[in-house]
Amino acid sequence: MNKEWSELNKAMQEQLKKRETFSQGIETLLILRSELKKEIFRFKDELSREEFCAAPFINADGYHSKTIAYSLWHIFRIEDITAHTLIAGDGQVFFGQDFQKRINSPIITTGNELIKEEIVRFSEALDIDELYAYISEVDKSTSEILNSLSYDDLKKKVTDERRTVLEGLNVVSSSENALWLIDYWCGKDVRGLIKMPLSRHRIMHIEACLRIEDRLRKLRLKG
Numbered sequence: 001m002n003k004e005w006s007e008l009n010k011a012m013q014e015q016l017k018k019r020e021t022f023s024q025g026i027e028t029l030l031i032l033r034s035e036l037k038k039e040i041f042r043f044k045d046e047l048s049r050e051e052f053c054a055a056p057f058i059n060a061d062g063y064h065s066k067t068i069a070y071s072l073w074h075i076f077r078i079e080d081i082t083a084h085t086l087i088a089g090d091g092q093v094f095f096g097q098d099f100q101k102r103i104n105s106p107i108i109t110t111g112n113e114l115i116k117e118e119i120v121r122f123s124e125a126l127d128i129d130e131l132y133a134y135i136s137e138v139d140k141s142t143s144e145i146l147n148s149l150s151y152d153d154l155k156k157k158v159t160d161e162r163r164t165v166l167e168g169l170n171v172v173s174s175s176e177n178a179l180w181l182i183d184y185w186c187g188k189d190v191r192g193l194i195k196m197p198l199s200r201h202r203i204m205h206i207e208a209c210l211r212i213e214d215r216l217r218k219l220r221l222k223g
Contacts, residue, residue: 097134
C-alpha cells in the first residue's frame with residue numbers, strides 16, 4: 001500500500017476509536033479520500049478512452065484483473081449504496097440523478113457479478129464523462145454524511161429495516177460473486193463501514209488501477 005495512504009488510514013482508524021479524537025479522525029479520513037480522488041481525476045486527464053476499458057491482466061487473480069472504468073464504477077456504486085442506504089438511510093445519488101441513463105450503464109449493481117470479457121464490454125458501454133460526474137456527486141454527498149456523524153453514531157449497527165430496503169433495491173446481484181456483500185455490510189456498525197468500504201476499499205482499487213496504468217504505459221512505450 002502507498003505509504004502516505006497507509007499512514008493516513010492507520011491514523012484515522014486509531015483516532016475514530018476515541019471520543020476525544022473522533023473529529024480528527026473524520027478530518028483524516030476526508031484528507032485520505034481527497035488524496036485518492038486526486039489520483040482518480042488524474043486518470044481522466046491522462047488516459048485515453050481505450051485505456052479506461054483495457055484489461056492487461058484479465059486472467060490474473062486480484063483487483064488488477066479488472067479495467068479502470070469498471071473499478072471506478074465499482075468503488076462509487078458501493079460508496080453510494082453503503083453511505084446512503086445503510087448509513088444515512090436516504091436515497092442513492094445514482095437513482096436521484098438518473099445516472100444509469102446518463103452513464104449508459106446496462107446494470108445498476110456493484111458489478112461484482114461480472115468477469116473477464118464481461119467487464120471489458122461493460123466498460124466500453126460507459127460514458128466516462130458522466131461516470132466522473134457520478135464520482136463527484138457521490139464523493140461530495142459521502143463527505144457530507146461523514147461530516148454529519150457523531151462519535152456515538154459509529155456504534156450503530158445496520159438496522160433490519162435498512163437491510164430490507166437494500167435488498168429491495170436490487171443493487172447487489174444474486175450471483176454468488178456478489179450476494180455475500182449484503183451479509184458483509186449488514187454485519188457491520190458505522191465504524192466498520194467507514195473502514196471498509198469508505199476508506200480501505202477505495203485504496204485497494206485505486207492501487208490496482210495504478211498497476212493497470214503502469215502496465216498500459218509500458219505497452220504504450222513499446223509502441
